[in-house]
Amino acid sequence: MSLLSVSGLGIEFGGVRAVHDVSFSADPGEIVSVIGPNGAGKTTLFNMISGVYLPGSGSITLAGEDVTGMSPHRLAERGLSRTFQNLQIFQQMTVLENVIAGHHLHERGSVFADMLHLPSSRRRSKAAEVGAMALLERLGLARAALQEAGSLSYGTLKRLEIARALALKPKVLLLDEPAAGCNAVETEEIDRLIAEVAAEGVAVLLVEHDMKLVMRISSHIVVLDHGEKIAEGDPAAVSRDPRVVEAYLGAHAKEAAHADG
Amino acid sequence: MPELMQFLLSGATVGAVYALVALGFTIIYNASDIVNFAQGEFVMLGGMITVFAHMAGLPLPLAALLAIVVTAAIGVALNKLAIEPARGAPVVSLIIITIGASIFIRGAAQLVFDKQLHRFPAFSGDDPIAVLGATILPQSLWVIAGALAVFIGLWLFFTKTLTGLAVLATSNNRLAAQLVGINTSWVMTLSFALSAGIGALAGVLVTPITLTRYDVGIALALKGFAAAMLGGMGSPHGALVGGILLGLLEALTAGYISSQYKDAAAFIVILAVLFAMPQGIFGAKRTERV
Numbered sequence: 001m002s003l004l005s006v007s008g009l010g011i012e013f014g015g016v017r018a019v020h021d022v023s024f025s026a027d028p029g030e031i032v033s034v035i036g037p038n039g040a041g042k043t044t045l046f047n048m049i050s051g052v053y054l055p056g057s058g059s060i061t062l063a064g065e066d067v068t069g070m071s072p073h074r075l076a077e078r079g080l081s082r083t084f085q086n087l088q089i090f091q092q093m094t095v096l097e098n099v100i101a102g103h104h105l106h107e108r109g110s111v112f113a114d115m116l117h118l119p120s121s122r123r124r125s126k127a128a129e130v131g132a133m134a135l136l137e138r139l140g141l142a143r144a145a146l147q148e149a150g151s152l153s154y155g156t157l158k159r160l161e162i163a164r165a166l167a168l169k170p171k172v173l174l175l176d177e178p179a180a181g182c183n184a185v186e187t188e189e190i191d192r193l194i195a196e197v198a199a200e201g202v203a204v205l206l207v208e209h210d211m212k213l214v215m216r217i218s219s220h221i222v223v224l225d226h227g228e229k230i231a232e233g234d235p236a237a238v239s240r241d242p243r244v245v246e247a248y249l250g251a252h253a254k255e256a257a258h259a260d261g
Numbered sequence: 262m263p264e265l266m267q268f269l270l271s272g273a274t275v276g277a278v279y280a281l282v283a284l285g286f287t288i289i290y291n292a293s294d295i296v297n298f299a300q301g302e303f304v305m306l307g308g309m310i311t312v313f314a315h316m317a318g319l320p321l322p323l324a325a326l327l328a329i330v331v332t333a334a335i336g337v338a339l340n341k342l343a344i345e346p347a348r349g350a351p352v353v354s355l356i357i358i359t360i361g362a363s364i365f366i367r368g369a370a371q372l373v374f375d376k377q378l379h380r381f382p383a384f385s386g387d388d389p390i391a392v393l394g395a396t397i398l399p400q401s402l403w404v405i406a407g408a409l410a411v412f413i414g415l416w417l418f419f420t421k422t423l424t425g426l427a428v429l430a431t432s433n434n435r436l437a438a439q440l441v442g443i444n445t446s447w448v449m450t451l452s453f454a455l456s457a458g459i460g461a462l463a464g465v466l467v468t469p470i471t472l473t474r475y476d477v478g479i480a481l482a483l484k485g486f487a488a489a490m491l492g493g494m495g496s497p498h499g500a501l502v503g504g505i506l507l508g509l510l511e512a513l514t515a516g517y518i519s520s521q522y523k524d525a526a527a528f529i530v531i532l533a534v535l536f537a538m539p540q541g542i543f544g545a546k547r548t549e550r551v
Contacts (some may be wrong), residue, residue: 051441076442089428095535098400100423102441121421129424159542 002061004080004172007060007139009048010227018044019227021058024204026220027170031194033206033214036224037247042207043085045173047225050082051075051207056101062172079171082180083161085207091150093132095160097140098149099132102167135163136237140189156184162190164198173197174205192219215239263394269509270392274401274470277408281463282485283500285456285490290495291419291518292428292452295355299339299363301482302370303457306332307464308473312379321334322375322383329456329461335366337450342485344453345446355488359517363478370475379545383469400469407466408501415497480524487527493544502542 002025010020010084019041026032033044047053049060051072057179059068062078070078081102090098136142139159144152158178165173175194179187191213198204208214214221214235221238223231225247231238238244282300289297307328343358382401390398393521419425430438431448438445463481464473472476488507492499507527515523534541 038299052436072436072439072446073442076440082440088434088440090437091427092433097426101426101438103423125423164437164441247499255373 001025001064004049004205005061006045006049007059007061008044009045009051009060009231010047010053011044011056017227019048019224021059022222022224022227022229023172024222024229024232025041026205028171029198030219031198031204031206031217032220032222033208033218034222034224035208035211035214039223039226041174041227042143042224044227046082046176046207047203050080058220065090076168079169079170081165081168081170082156082174083165083176083181085176085180087157087161089149089157090166091148091162093149094146095136095149096129096132096145098160099163099167100128101133103128103131103162132163132167135166138166139163139193155186158182159186159190161191170202172205173199176207177209178206179208179210266393266395268314269513270395270397270401270513272512273505274397274404274508275511276488276505277401277405277487278409278463278467278471278481278504279503279507280501281404281411281459281486282481283489283504284408284415284465284497285460286489287495287500288413288428288452288456288459288498290432292431292448293344293355294352294432294495295344295359296489297453297456298356298359298482298486299317299366299455299478300460300485301478302363302366303332303336303460303478304464304467304481305370305473305475305478306335306366306457306463308468309374309379309464309479310461311465311468311473312381313374315381321379321384325383325465328465329458330466333454333458334463336453336460336536339457340449340453345449363482367475367478372473376475378472378474380468380472396541398470400466404466404470407462408504411462412497412501419497424451424515427431429450449469484527485532487534490541495543496541498544499543 005025007023009022011018022045024032034045036042044053048055050069051074055071059066061067062075062080065078067075067078090101091100092210093240096208133142133145134147139162141156141159141163144156149157158181162175162178178194181188182190187210194204194206195217200202218235221233221235222229223238223241223244231241231249232242282304285300285303286296286545289295292385297465310331311321311324312326314327315321319327343362344355346354347358354512383398384398385399387398387400389398390402427443428448428451429440430441430443431445436446438448484507485504488503489500490503492501492503507530510524510530511526
């Protein structure tokens with residue numbers, strides 16, 4: 001049985017079918033990429049899986065439990081965390097505090113013990129801080145630890161959001177365009193990081209436009225077009241599928257022709 | 262000289278009350294960016310419930326505890342019944358809801374209790390203590406100690422605890438807070454309970470000095486708001502310093518200019534702060550990303 005499985009998932013916005021009857025599953029250690037042209041419903045699909053939108057139909061199962069329509073904080077408790085295409089960062093907090101907030105679930109103790117600064121709470125807050133710093137090191141953010149998040153560049157914030165998502169020690173990690181807006185070096189770092197995280201046994205769901213990155217690291221690709229799944233399989237099979245070429249690469253070819261014309 | 266000392270002592274007492282009201286504003290503001298104008302009503306409820314529970318035969322400490330618990334429950338009800346259903350509305354609308362709630366609570370208090378002035382005995386008697394030629398009431402020391410205790414508690418809460426960080430995270434970015442596993446609706450419930458409880462505590466401490474009535478809340482809310490603005494909205498340091506400064510300013514205005522202008526001091530402070538430094542003394546400078 002799969003760690004995460006999505007079955008017949010769909011949602012409508014005012015009669016428009018944004019996502020319709022999408023099913024797929026992900027196992028621990030797998031990298032499943034969701035690709036498709038702009039407006040295909042990739043982010044909407046992520047929003048349903050992470051509890052931001054209530055699905056109109058279908059179901060989501062996480063580690064054998066039906067989690068359809070569960071609120072984001074309860075999904076986080078069950079080991080599902082995500083990042084956003086357009087960043088959801090605690091702008092007025094420091095980089096370190098952002099990541100410590102991600103440790104919230106694992107290091108939470110008695111409020112009174114914390115206020116009285118008891119040894120147990122000192123150990124716990126030390127653990128949260130050490131864990132957070134280790135993650136910042138891993139993402140090359142250690143030097144910015146005490147800076148206010150709002151003052152950092154977009155590429156840095158992208159990595160900060162990944163660090164915070166990892167602080168939850170997730171079983172399933174959803175990354176929505178982690179490499180968007182990053183330069184070639186940063187993209188390569190993110191590439192390596194995703195592979196590392198998956199190798200640790202996390203199921204990674206990835207939405208990404210960088211096809212080279214997707215083809216290189218995915219174990220499995222789901223292709224969406226107009227909200228429906230049109231193809232699924234390993235990278236080689238998907239890239240040969242005529243429907244994919246038509247919907248995805250074809251659209252690019254048309255865009256390219258349009259730009260030339 | 263004894264004259265100045267007397268003004269300073271009475272200013273510090275009044276200032277501690279304003280600081281307590283301002284500290285009450287801090288929590289809800291930190292969780293949601295809402296300035297809760299029903300905060301003064303919590304102070305009134307703290308005093309009034311203690312008075313009536315005491316008259317009904319409860320010993321004073323028990324009556325005070327009951328007042329704090331009941332007021333905290335009323336705070337939670339305010340959140341559940343009026344703020345939560347309007348989730349997603351702009352902050353200004355939510356602030357207007359709190360103004361409406363304060364009018365409602367005042368009206369209800371008029372019906373449930375009465376329209377008379379009330380007091381209950383001071384905790385440690387009414388014999389003034391002499392300090393450098395001036396005097397201070399023992400109850401004033403209770404008020405000042407209460408403000409300091411609440412300040413220290415809140416400061417530790419927001420800087421040392423993960424729950425405090427969760428409250429700040431909720432106001433910073435509610436969606437992100439939910440995604441890292443913070444139950445934001447629980448954070449809101451907690452904030453209203455704590456704010457209301459602190460307001461009620463202020464009412465319990467101050468009633469033996471200033472007396473209480475169904476309509477004392479509105480003036481306290483406005484003065485507490487001025488204090489919080491002066492110190493910097495959202496900062497426990499700011500609430501304490503702003504409250505004490507405002508109290509001293511009022512006492513000195515009353516003493517050296519005219520007690521007629523005492524109330525004007527608070528409003529001149531609001532205007533001056535808004536013109537010169539809208540973020541207050543300890544307030545965070547907010548930068549918007551463009």
